[in-house]
Amino acid sequence: MSRLPQVSRLQGEIAVPGSKSHTIRALLIAAMAGGDGESVLLSPLISHDTLSARSMIEQFGAVVTEERRPAPASPNGERQEVEPLPDLLWKVRGISPDKFSIESDQVIEIDVGNSGTSLYLGSAVAALFCRPVRFDGDASIRKRSAKNLLCALQDLGVDVRSEGRDFSCPYTVRGPIRGGSINLAAPTSQYLSALLLALPLTAKDCHTEVSLDLLNEHPYVDITLEWLKQQGIQWQNEDYDHYRIPGGQRYRPFRRLMPADFSSATFFFCAAAITGSTIRLRGLDPNDTQGDKQTLDFLQRMGCKYSWFQGPQESQESQGPGRIERLAQDSSCEEAEGNYTLEFSGPDKLQAADLDLGRTPDALPAMAVACACAAGTSKIYNVAHARKKETDRIRCMAEELQTLGFSVTENPDGLTIRGDTAEFLRAPRMRVAHGHHDHRLIMALSLLNLLAPKDPVILDDTAYAAVTFPGFFENLAYLSGRT
Numbered sequence: 200m201s202r203l204p205q206v207s208r209l210q211g212e213i214a215v216p217g218s219k220s221h222t223i224r225a226l227l228i229a230a231m232a233g234g235d236g237e238s239v240l241l242s243p244l245i246s247h248d249t250l251s252a253r254s255m256i257e258q259f260g261a262v263v264t265e266e267r268r269p270a271p272a273s274p275n276g277e278r279q280e281v282e283p284l285p286d287l288l289w290k291v292r293g294i295s296p297d298k299f300s301i302e303s304d305q306v307i308e309i310d311v312g313n314s315g316t317s318l319y320l321g322s323a324v325a326a327l328f329c330r331p332v333r334f335d336g337d338a339s340i341r342k343r344s345a346k347n348l349l350c351a352l353q354d355l356g357v358d359v360r361s362e363g364r365d366f367s368c369p370y371t372v373r374g375p376i377r378g379g380s381i382n383l384a385a386p387t388s389q390y391l392s393a394l395l396l397a398l399p400l401t402a403k404d405c406h407t408e409v410s411l412d413l414l415n416e417h418p419y420v421d422i423t424l425e426w427l428k429q430q431g432i433q434w435q436n437e438d439y440d441h442y443r444i445p446g447g448q449r450y451r452p453f454r455r456l457m458p459a460d461f462s463s464a465t466f467f468f469c470a471a472a473i474t475g476s477t478i479r480l481r482g483l484d485p486n487d488t489q490g491d492k493q494t495l496d497f498l499q500r501m502g503c504k505y506s507w508f509q510g511p512q513e514s515q516e517s518q519g520p521g522r523i524e525r526l527a528q529d530s531s532c533e534e535a536e537g538n539y540t541l542e543f544s545g546p547d548k549l550q551a552a553d554l555d556l557g558r559t560p561d562a563l564p565a566m567a568v569a570c571a572c573a574a575g576t577s578k579i580y581n582v583a584h585a586r587k588k589e590t591d592r593i594r595c596m597a598e599e600l601q602t603l604g605f606s607v608t609e610n611p612d613g614l615t616i617r618g619d620t621a622e623f624l625r626a627p628r629m630r631v632a633h634g635h636h637d638h639r640l641i642m643a644l645s646l647l648n649l650l651a652p653k654d655p656v657i658l659d660d661t662a663y664a665a666v667t668f669p670g671f672f673e674n675l676a677y678l679s680g681r682t
């Protein structure tokens with residue numbers, strides 16, 4: 200257990216790490232783009248989840264090397280050193296195409312750790328191999344069923360053996376995946392993203408029709424479709440619920456900057472919102488497909504303000520620790536289009552709101568904390584799928600906030616939260632909260648320490664923040680003026 204940073208006002212500028220969703224898709228596409236040069240991922244997210252995805256594609260046969268990106272040029276033309284965390288790039292030499300068709304009984308073993316995205320997206324890619332690929336992960340992954348995805352793969356000719364309960368890990372898939380016509384119930388959009396990524400590589404004469412029964416999180420599908428478009432992959436869709444994907448296509452090596460992660464940035468938006476502070480965040484791209492940029496609109500409805508600037512807004516000295524210097528600061532380079540800074544301000548008094556989180560399930564923990572600190576009663580709704588993540592995030596957030604003195608009701612599809620910090624602030628007892636080994640719960644609950652400088656929440660499992668955001672606590676401490 201560790202004590203977390205505590206303050207009441209934030210200020211300064213930090214860089215937000217790369218997007219998890221983009222980095223994992225980039226790794227898989229780069230792996231499938233074998234035989235034709237190498238791909239370059241600039242500023243990938245380097246966290247437990249993306250390292251799991253990286254080691255998965257290495258097990259598949261891709262070769263990944265890491266390099267430090269050159270520091271941006273200073274105004275007088277000298278290269279500047281970037282400390283303490285250098286910005287990195289990953290070079291990926293993909294799997295040579297003939298490797299997919301080698302028949303073998305030798306099992307490829309994959310450990311996805313805590314990463315659902317690696318598991319689901321990777322399972323469909325694994326089904327392109329004519330040899331068994333066995334997936335396993337940590338205790339949380341073992342509780343997350345892959346049933347509808349695995350049944351869809353079976354319908355497309357893949358041999359599936361599950362050792363877990365209800366098609367959860369460990370399980371083994373053995374391709375090759377063929378074309379066909381399937382109905383997919385997609386309680387998670389990741390099942391659809393998985394098929395969309397793998398099906399273009401089925402044999403030339405294959406053609407797959409996918410009809411959807413259920414889909415909540417369109418933005419994640421948009422991220423996948425945008426990658427396919429950039430790759431020149433052909434598909435047809437009618438709205439979000441029917442897709443036709445011809446086989447016999449190929450991915451090509453690419454070079455691309457990974458935009459920063461709006462889901463990670465949401466913790467800092469909420470931190471500024473509950474403390475009435477103004478902060479600046481670099482690396483986010485307002486034109487990116489990530490759905491979690493909608494959290495800006497949620498918080499605007501609650502009284503926050505934000506504006507976008509192009510280019511860095513602060514001098515080198517006042518930038519945060521754990522920063523990731525993006526080459527975009529060098530306006531001569533090709534990645535300069537990602538060069539935005541967001542200024543975000545919380546109001547004196549945050550107001551309650553009713554929020555439909557259907558498209559942004561990952562934002563639930565942070566938004567629940569913001570609602571708990573807002574005047575009035577808020578409702579977070581249409582997000583029952585948040586129960587099927589690393590934890591049942593609706594139940595866990597309700598329980599933890601209640602224990603800390605907030606008035607929260609758990610609903611089947613969300614939470615009703617009476618925004619009142621009085622009990623929390625009055626509590627004379629030592630505040631203890633549990634992170635349930637869930638990175639987003641941990642980062643969200645830690646924000647409450649910004650309100651209780653003298654009596655901080657003691658939170659366990661804080662190391663889990665590194666699942667998607669290594670350096671989270673250092674950045675929070677920096678903005679709090681504690682480093």
Ligand SMILES: O=C(O)C1=C[C@@H](OP(=O)(O)O)[C@@H](O)[C@H](O)C1
Pocket residue numbers: 219220221316386387388389392416419560561584
């Ligand atoms: O495709 C993706 O990159 C993701 C999809 C979402 O999952 P669901 O579709 O299950 O909501 C999200 O929770 C996850 O963190 C990342």
Ligand SMILES: C=C(OP(=O)(O)O)C(=O)O
Pocket residue numbers: 248313314315316317561588589639667
């Ligand atoms: C649900 C999440 O991730 P995943 O599904 O990749 O485990 C998350 O990052 O909040």
